[in-house]
Amino acid sequence: MLSINAHTRLCAVIGNPVEHSLSPAIHNAAFQKLGLNYVYLAFRVESLSGAVAGMRALGNLRGFSVTIPHKVSIIPLLDEIDPTARLIGSVNTIVVEQGKLIGSNTDASGALRALKEGRAMLKGQRVLMVGSGGAARAIAFALAMEPPPIRIEGLTILGILDDERRTLAADVRTKTSLRVEEGPMTDEALRETMRDSQVLIHCTPVGMHPKVKDSCVPAKFLEPHLTVMDIVYNPLDTQLLKDAKAAGCRTIRGIEMFLHQAIGQFELWTGQKAPADVMRAVLESSFSR
Amino acid sequence: MLSINAHTRLCAVIGNPVEHSLSPAIHNAAFQKLGLNYVYLAFRVESLSGAVAGMRALGNLRGFSVTIPHKVSIIPLLDEIDPTARLIGSVNTIVVEQGKLIGSNTDASGALRALKEGRAMLKGQRVLMVGSGGAARAIAFALAMEPPPIRIEGLTILGILDDERRTLAADVRTKTSLRVEEGPMTDEALRETMRDSQVLIHCTPVGMHPKVKDSCVPAKFLEPHLTVMDIVYNPLDTQLLKDAKAAGCRTIRGIEMFLHQAIGQFELWTGQKAPADVMRAVLESSFSR
Numbered sequence: 001m002l003s004i005n006a007h008t009r010l011c012a013v014i015g016n017p018v019e020h021s022l023s024p025a026i027h028n029a030a031f032q033k034l035g036l037n038y039v040y041l042a043f044r045v046e047s048l049s050g051a052v053a054g055m056r057a058l059g060n061l062r063g064f065s066v067t068i069p070h071k072v073s074i075i076p077l078l079d080e081i082d083p084t085a086r087l088i089g090s091v092n093t094i095v096v097e098q099g100k101l102i103g104s105n106t107d108a109s110g111a112l113r114a115l116k117e118g119r120a121m122l123k124g125q126r127v128l129m130v131g132s133g134g135a136a137r138a139i140a141f142a143l144a145m146e147p148p149p150i151r152i153e154g155l156t157i158l159g160i161l162d163d164e165r166r167t168l169a170a171d172v173r174t175k176t177s178l179r180v181e182e183g184p185m186t187d188e189a190l191r192e193t194m195r196d197s198q199v200l201i202h203c204t205p206v207g208m209h210p211k212v213k214d215s216c217v218p219a220k221f222l223e224p225h226l227t228v229m230d231i232v233y234n235p236l237d238t239q240l241l242k243d244a245k246a247a248g249c250r251t252i253r254g255i256e257m258f259l260h261q262a263i264g265q266f267e268l269w270t271g272q273k274a275p276a277d278v279m280r281a282v283l284e285s286s287f288s289r
Numbered sequence: 290m291l292s293i294n295a296h297t298r299l300c301a302v303i304g305n306p307v308e309h310s311l312s313p314a315i316h317n318a319a320f321q322k323l324g325l326n327y328v329y330l331a332f333r334v335e336s337l338s339g340a341v342a343g344m345r346a347l348g349n350l351r352g353f354s355v356t357i358p359h360k361v362s363i364i365p366l367l368d369e370i371d372p373t374a375r376l377i378g379s380v381n382t383i384v385v386e387q388g389k390l391i392g393s394n395t396d397a398s399g400a401l402r403a404l405k406e407g408r409a410m411l412k413g414q415r416v417l418m419v420g421s422g423g424a425a426r427a428i429a430f431a432l433a434m435e436p437p438p439i440r441i442e443g444l445t446i447l448g449i450l451d452d453e454r455r456t457l458a459a460d461v462r463t464k465t466s467l468r469v470e471e472g473p474m475t476d477e478a479l480r481e482t483m484r485d486s487q488v489l490i491h492c493t494p495v496g497m498h499p500k501v502k503d504s505c506v507p508a509k510f511l512e513p514h515l516t517v518m519d520i521v522y523n524p525l526d527t528q529l530l531k532d533a534k535a536a537g538c539r540t541i542r543g544i545e546m547f548l549h550q551a552i553g554q555f556e557l558w559t560g561q562k563a564p565a566d567v568m569r570a571v572l573e574s575s576f577s578r
């Protein structure tokens with residue numbers, strides 16, 4: 001039985017909606033596994049300024065996961081922002097440290113960790129990113145912030161939203177020294193870029209439950225030299241990942257990115273190494289394959 | 290195992306300090322007994338306005354226990370105040386109802402309930418209250434707010450702080466129709482009032498751990514016609530209660546008042562009848578006899 005007392009520390013996800021968040025299940029399982037006196041809840045938040053005032057005033061609050069629609073607008077309300085989170089312009093994690101609110105972005109670090117644990121080679125490689133939304137932005141800056149000796153050679157962004165895609169590419173070029181190309185997501189552009197890239201990261205919602213047969217990457221362009229990561233994690237094995245596996249590619253499931261952003265949060269809040277296997281098991285039990 | 294998920298509702302005590310609060314243990318045991326999806330934590334709070342902003346903004350917050358030093362100063366920050374709590378001028382309970390903060394005082398209702406469950410006759414009786422602090426104030430108004438057909442005949446307040454005692458007596462006289470007398474706590478006054486009263490309520494901290502041999506009521510004045518309630522609950526059986534039992538009085542332990550204020554809170558937050566036995570057992574296991 002979980003023993004809660006006057007010293008129990010609270011973490012929570014804030015967003016709107018949060019009712020379907022898996023974060024309480026993952027983090028509570030991890031706290032219990034390590035016997036840490038923490039609980040993790042979910043708070044639907046409309047007034048961000050009120051929520052932030054509460055974070056400062058209510059003792060025993062230790063940390064927050066920040067999700068849609070608050071990841072960008074919370075930044076000016078915090079006391080310190082980690083440099084990568086500041087470049088990305090979005091925060092998914094808050095640590096409450098002696099009344100100070102410190103923002104960081106473990107979507108970015110989690111994506112890198114998922115790629116590395118999935119044995120994707122990054123150093124000197126060319127990466128193709130499909131999509132240019134919030135997740136793409138976090139991953140692009142995570143890749144760009146790696147120190148040059150282990151950094152990728154170049155990034156190509158293909159997407160259907162011209163303004164968003166061009167803005168992301170320009171931001172990464174301006175704020176970092178990474179070589180970035182971009183263009184509309186046509187079959188022709190996909191085919192050519194996939195031939196020249198070693199890593200493909202799919203960052204759009206296409207293929208997510210219930211439209212599980214969809215994929216924006218034609219199966220015929222997938223070749224064994226590619227490592228393919230999908231940010232979609234429901235279902236666990238998307239159509240894209242099935243196609244990639246069938247084509248002989250190395251694959252990394254979206255659940256790994258979700259898992260590693262949660263691990264990053266857990267370790268920031270507790271200072272302890274997260275029990276990854278327990279957390280992965282909770283996630284896997286929540287989705288169909 | 291307590292299952293916490295995105296729908297779990299949070300209650301907490303706010304005060305300063307709160308590290309030794311028993312409320313988390315009592316309320317969590319009660320939530321678990323009834324299988325309610327709630328947790329109860331303790332938050333040390335310095336900035337009350339920030340805490341209140343957080344209560345409004347963080348979804349899934351359901352209720353708060355308010356303790357020293359915030360019971361009085363929180364009143365202007367709330368949206369609605371129960372009439373008894375407003376008369377007393379202090380709130381120990383907040384219910385968050387669709388974003389509105391509603392304050393009430395279960396110290397008052399809990400004291401009445403402890404007296405009644407302890408089979409103290411109140412209707413038409415004379416009550417002696419020793420002490421004039423916050424607890425005395427809550428109990429005095431609770432007694433005064435009972436409807437006249439079942440109300441006590443009169444209240445005498447004896448205490449050592451002249452200003453506090455006179456203010457309390459004047460407040461009760463002005464705001465209610467209860468007959469109230471007051472005076473300094475001398476042996477002579479105690480002896481005379483105890484002879485004429487049927488109920489004695491001890492509302493000072495005298496006798497609290499570690500000074501467990503102390504009592505401000507001389508044992509020789511205790512007679513079998515008295516029902517004696519002590520607000521001190523650590524130790525469970527104070528010197529006063531031991532003396533009263535030896536003199537043949539009916540006795541009501543402070544733990545019963547503490548228990549019933551918690552029961553009142555639990556029922557306001559959950560709408561369910563509280564499991565009093567489970568809550569009492571948690572309390573009893575926390576103190577020596």
